Amino acid sequence: SQQGEEDPQALSIQEGENATMNCSYKTSINNLQWYRQNSGRGLVHLILIRSNEREKHSGRLRVTLDTSKKSSSLLITASRAADTASYFCATDGNQGGKLIFGQGTELSVKP
Amino acid sequence: NAGVTQTPKFRVLKTGQSMTLLCAQDMNHEYMYWYRQDPGMGLRLIHYSVGEGTTAKGEVPDGYNVSRLKKQNFLLGLESAAPSQTSVYFCASSPRQGALNVLTFGAGSRLTVL
Secondary structure (H helix, E strand, O other): OOOEEEEOOEEEEEOOOOEEEEEEEOOOEEEEEEEEEOOOOOEEEEEEEEOOOOEEEEOOEEEEEEOOOOEEEEEEOOOOHHHOEEEEEEEEEOOOOOOEEOOOEEEEEEO | OOOEEEEOOEEEEOOOOOEEEEEEEOOOOOEEEEEEEEOOOEEEEEEEEEEOOEEEEOOOOOOOEEEOOOOOEEEEEEOOOOHHHOEEEEEEEEOOEOOEOOOEEOOOEEEEEO
16 A cells, blocks of 8 residues: 555646645655656656654745654645646655655646 | 666557566666556556665566666566556666665656557
8 A cells, every 4th residue: 555645636726826735644754755747757856854854945845744643745835837747745664765655646737 | 867768668568468668777876666657546666676686576566577687777577468557657766875765767658558
């Protein structure tokens, strides 16, 4: 079974609005990562947050991690049409180096 | 820098045929992975390798075999293709620097089994 579960499965917003995606996982982790996938392309790494961190920023991205709730959120501020993509969380816990992905959130940003 | 290269990009097979997907990386990464992506299922790990000559099973290994004879290459084989193996296959690699297991992905290989 998959480690991460994203919520919502799909999100549609207007350009300029903020987009928030959530990820829940089941077991303890060393770190949690977020990836982006444009239609028909491979995944691209966005940001990594370690288990001892609570919040991390990268440009318009903000990631939070709550290990007590086994959950993370990805916030994209001031969204652009170019942010339209699928976003996946992935966890690297006590799994011998394996990175397990969630099912993803499909984000649509309308101009 | 090519990064991670997958060949072929597209392939159509008949049930029962065999084929091999090739993944090559030029970043001297230790870890390599094969995932499959199906609609509504996200990415599921098929097999992975933590170094040359080693392989391990992931979440959905049945029907697939892998080999890592050279550090830069990771091969995924289907011995007898089935329609359930119709999917998009992604290869990825990572340097495995402590716990910073950040993956670099290939562009994907779309396989259709008739």
